[in-house]
Amino acid sequence: MTKGPVRRESLGNGVFFSTISENRFKSNLLAVHFLLPIDEGQASSLALVPMMLEKCSEKYPRYRFLSRRLDALYGAYIGGNMSKYGDRFVVTFYASVIENRYALQKEDLLKESAALLSEVIFHPLRDEEGLDYQNFSLQKEYLMDSIRSQINDKRRYALNRLIEKMYQGERYGVFPGGTLKQAEAVTARDVTDSYNRMLKEASVEIFYTGDTDPEAAKAIFRECFSKERTPVNIPKTDFSVSRETPFLIKERMDVTQGKLCIGVKTGISSDDPRLSALRVGVNLLGGNPASKFFLHIRERDNLCYYCLARLDRLKGFLIFDSGVDSKNIPAAKQAILKEFSAVQNGEITDEEIAAAKLALCNSFRSVGENIYSLSSYYLTQLFSETIQTPDEACRQIESVTKKEISDLFSKLRIDGTFILTGEGYEHENDL
Amino acid sequence: MKMTYEPVGESYERYQDPSGVTVLLYPMKGYSGAYALFGTKYGSIDQYFAREGEPFSLVPAGIAHYLEHKLFESEDCDAFSLFSKTGASANAYTSFDKTVYLFSCTERFEESFGILLDFVQSPYFTEENVKKEQGIIAQEIKMYDDDPGWQVFFRLLGALYHNHGVKTDIAGTVESISHITPELLYRCYHAFYDPSNMVIAVAGNFSPETAKELIASHMKAKSQGKTVSFTEDEPETAVCPYTETVMEVSLPLFQFGYKMMPDPDPYAFLKAQIEWEIILEMLVGASSDFYDALYSEGLLNATFDAEVFSGRGFLSLIFGGESKKPKEVFARFKEMIRKAKEEGLDEKAFLSAKNGLYGKYLKGLNDADGVAADLINSEMAGVGFFDPFLILSKLTLSDLNQRLKNAFAENTSALSLILPKHQTEQE
Numbered sequence: 001m002t003k004g005p006v007r008r009e010s011l012g013n014g015v016f017f018s019t020i021s022e023n024r025f026k027s028n029l030l031a032v033h034f035l036l037p038i039d040e041g042q043a044s045s046l047a048l049v050p051m052m053l054e055k056c057s058e059k060y061p062r063y064r065f066l067s068r069r070l071d072a073l074y075g076a077y078i079g080g081n082m083s084k085y086g087d088r089f090v091v092t093f094y095a096s097v098i099e100n101r102y103a104l105q106k107e108d109l110l111k112e113s114a115a116l117l118s119e120v121i122f123h124p125l126r127d128e129e130g131l132d133y134q135n136f137s138l139q140k141e142y143l144m145d146s147i148r149s150q151i152n153d154k155r156r157y158a159l160n161r162l163i164e165k166m167y168q169g170e171r172y173g174v175f176p177g178g179t180l181k182q183a184e185a186v187t188a189r190d191v192t193d194s195y196n197r198m199l200k201e202a203s204v205e206i207f208y209t210g211d212t213d214p215e216a217a218k219a220i221f222r223e224c225f226s227k228e229r230t231p232v233n234i235p236k237t238d239f240s241v242s243r244e245t246p247f248l249i250k251e252r253m254d255v256t257q258g259k260l261c262i263g264v265k266t267g268i269s270s271d272d273p274r275l276s277a278l279r280v281g282v283n284l285l286g287g288n289p290a291s292k293f294f295l296h297i298r299e300r301d302n303l304c305y306y307c308l309a310r311l312d313r314l315k316g317f318l319i320f321d322s323g324v325d326s327k328n329i330p331a332a333k334q335a336i337l338k339e340f341s342a343v344q345n346g347e348i349t350d351e352e353i354a355a356a357k358l359a360l361c362n363s364f365r366s367v368g369e370n371i372y373s374l375s376s377y378y379l380t381q382l383f384s385e386t387i388q389t390p391d392e393a394c395r396q397i398e399s400v401t402k403k404e405i406s407d408l409f410s411k412l413r414i415d416g417t418f419i420l421t422g423e424g425y426e427h428e429n430d431l
Numbered sequence: 432m433k434m435t436y437e438p439v440g441e442s443y444e445r446y447q448d449p450s451g452v453t454v455l456l457y458p459m460k461g462y463s464g465a466y467a468l469f470g471t472k473y474g475s476i477d478q479y480f481a482r483e484g485e486p487f488s489l490v491p492a493g494i495a496h497y498l499e500h501k502l503f504e505s506e507d508c509d510a511f512s513l514f515s516k517t518g519a520s521a522n523a524y525t526s527f528d529k530t531v532y533l534f535s536c537t538e539r540f541e542e543s544f545g546i547l548l549d550f551v552q553s554p555y556f557t558e559e560n561v562k563k564e565q566g567i568i569a570q571e572i573k574m575y576d577d578d579p580g581w582q583v584f585f586r587l588l589g590a591l592y593h594n595h596g597v598k599t600d601i602a603g604t605v606e607s608i609s610h611i612t613p614e615l616l617y618r619c620y621h622a623f624y625d626p627s628n629m630v631i632a633v634a635g636n637f638s639p640e641t642a643k644e645l646i647a648s649h650m651k652a653k654s655q656g657k658t659v660s661f662t663e664d665e666p667e668t669a670v671c672p673y674t675e676t677v678m679e680v681s682l683p684l685f686q687f688g689y690k691m692m693p694d695p696d697p698y699a700f701l702k703a704q705i706e707w708e709i710i711l712e713m714l715v716g717a718s719s720d721f722y723d724a725l726y727s728e729g730l731l732n733a734t735f736d737a738e739v740f741s742g743r744g745f746l747s748l749i750f751g752g753e754s755k756k757p758k759e760v761f762a763r764f765k766e767m768i769r770k771a772k773e774e775g776l777d778e779k780a781f782l783s784a785k786n787g788l789y790g791k792y793l794k795g796l797n798d799a800d801g802v803a804a805d806l807i808n809s810e811m812a813g814v815g816f817f818d819p820f821l822i823l824s825k826l827t828l829s830d831l832n833q834r835l836k837n838a839f840a841e842n843t844s845a846l847s848l849i850l851p852k853h854q855t856e857q858e
Binding site for chain 2: 075
């Protein structure tokens with residue numbers, strides 16, 4: 001398949017290699033993505049796989065040895081993480097190195113970088129039982145630390161609590177890393193099992209972005225994935241809609257600024273023809289500095305420091321996210337709901353639509369400006385039935401009408417609200 | 432003047448417009464977006480200043496940042512709404528030593544560039560619009576009050592610096608900003624938004640000829656002379672060795688730092704920064720004995736980071752992260768430094784760290800926004816954009832050892848801790 005600048009080919013066994021030929025950057029990027037269905041039982045054990053693998057391997061049994069190798073490759077980068085794209089877990093390993101043309105000794109840096117990445121993924125440090133126990137216990141401790149430290153970032157914390165409640169009882173309600181309780185219960189055996197399952201059962205998408213010819217890198221991965229694999233079917237993402245009666249969760253913490261987060265489950269999939277109207281509607285509501293939230297709630301009424309609306313296209317939900325003085329939360333909530341219903345009723349100006357379209361197209365056209373955003377843009381395109389280049393997405397955005405937006409928004413409703421307040425908050429009953 | 436760096440085959444143009452503003456233009460092949468920055472050498476540290484031949488004024492903390500917020504507004508509309516008509520994405524930031532206004536766009540560069548040049552030159556402050564901003568900025572300050580990373584940092588700076596403005600929060604306090612008036616804003620504006628104190632940088636996809644024409648036609652005022660910003664001398668030693676507070680965090684957060692005396696010569700100052708960058712990588716980076724040992728003992732996690740914290744008139748080395756036993760981390764660090772001074776730095780590790788930094792600088796040229804920001808930073812620091820590459824290629828191990836030998840005196844350091852509300856440190 002060739003689409004825009006991307007060429008995707010099969011390496012066999014459920015593994016695909018996509019090449020994005022791009023000569024503007026000084027470095028190139030390899031991203032190996034393992035796609036699996038969300039499985040609550042693996043939330044913690046699978047998250048530990050990239051955490052452990054990026055730290056050491058058979059050939060580099062300590063992180064410092066790996067790190068020295070990276071320095072020798074002109075500050076190359078190797079890293080792994082786990083994230084959620086719709087109802088999928090995606091474990092990703094990255095390798096980034098400067099382009100061969102800048103190597104001071106004419107080294108084949110891309111080949112070295114691919115070899116190092118495959119070493120990290122396929123030859124982890126092991127003991128008799130499976131993946132190295134010492135590394136496991138250290139990383140497990142760090143995973144638990146990072147779950148505990150989620151309260152440090154109050155904005156992120158509030159958003160996660162909202163999303164968790166919105167999707168309680170659904171696959172999407174599970175977070176990469178899992179809960180503290182799940183992380184605590186994970187054994188080294190579980191992680192080894194998750195690792196083996198990932199290698200055998202995941203769909204694999206490899207993306208190469210750069211100028212150096214990737215044949216050598218491709219050959220390395222073809223060899224690594226030459227064993228028989230049995231990729232599992234990843235169920236389609238479930239695009240559920242908001243509940244009938246919205247929920248409200250309030251939490252208190254020792255904070256100076258409160259957080260107010262509101263969620264909407266649209267039921268609109270990333271293949272829905274109404275997606276572009278949804279994008280424009282969300283953007284004019286709170287996605288740019290000429291939006292209703294920014295101009296009315298922040299600038300005119302001074303009700304919040306930030307107040308944004310954003311869309312998760314891969315799961316079809318909206319989040320209205322704001323930082324508000326605790327005493328202003330009731331007023332800010334009223335104001336947000338008022339702007340939302342204005343869009344539902346078609347109270348949208350031509351300027352608002354024009355500004356939203358321009359802002360969206362500007363961000364689509366900027367996708368190619370950063371090597372990571374370019375690479376991940378085309379990964380997420382694979383989750384839709386048709387692949388769109390940024391230019392095609394812009395053309396659809398430009399054709400959206402006011403009526404399409406209000407028709408669509410009039411069918412949406414709030415799923416629920418999460419509020420984080422400081423001490424001395426007196427308006428419990430106003431909400 | 433054209434500045435070129437042969438090994439990467441890239442160049443930029445630097446010149447002074449008749450108004451006095453310095454211009455840097457860095458076109459990048461193959462890019463679809465352009466980034467334009469218009470900045471002034473004026474930040475939160477410039478609280479005490481005078482125009483040539485006039486008496487000194489002391490202004491409230493946070494005023495540079497406040498001015499940045501207000502400058503977006505003009506008599507009839509605000510700059511954001513003008514940019515929303517061109518589709519550009521606009522922003523601004525205030526740091527310790529500079530204020531920068533910027534936009535990025537993929538289309539209609541000329542219109543957006545004109546808007547940027549105009550609004551930065553058109554202050555409009557009234558009693559009413561100045562008062563109105565207080566609510567928003569107070570909210571911003573409160574948001575940082577809840578940010579443990581920000582708090583641990585400013586508490587450290589407070590422990591390190593006696594006089595330098597860097598110890599004061601960039602946004603000021605809810606109290607200090609309540610004293611800001613239109614008159615004070617105009618005074619600061621005229622003192623620091625003089626073309627001779629300002630820099631324009633553009634990188635990415637744009638026509639340098641068009642940019643030059645637009646600058647020539649949009650620059651209104653000629654330079655009215657220099658402003659002197661005054662800072663009291665900073666003693667070599669820290670204020671106090673230790674500070675702690677309690678917040679809603681899960682693990683103790685720590686930062687410890689060492690205050691250095693910055694070299695007044697810009698090139699020597701840059702050389703010091705780069706040498707420190709390499710020394711820190713060798714001493715506490717991912718390949719070091721120190722990090723390897725503390726990481727595998729569970730004393731440090733991936734949040735650990737070391738930074739050469741520097742700007743106009745300040746330079747510190749800052750180390751921070753999360754740890755169950757931060758005091759032990761600091762003690763082990765001091766022990767490691769003592770040994771490193773005794774034994775000197777390792778030649779092989781030096782070459783490897785140097786290689787790593789070369790790659791890092793090269794990757795810094797990937798993104799047009801980063802290039803534009805670095806153009807402004809290097810110009811305001813008084814050095815060339817490609818100077819780091821040149822300095823790096825000439826570094827020697829003996830220079831590094833000399834630098835290490837003379838640093839890390841106990842009385843130049845401080846430790847700042849944020850402790851969890853619900854537990855006490857187990858040490």
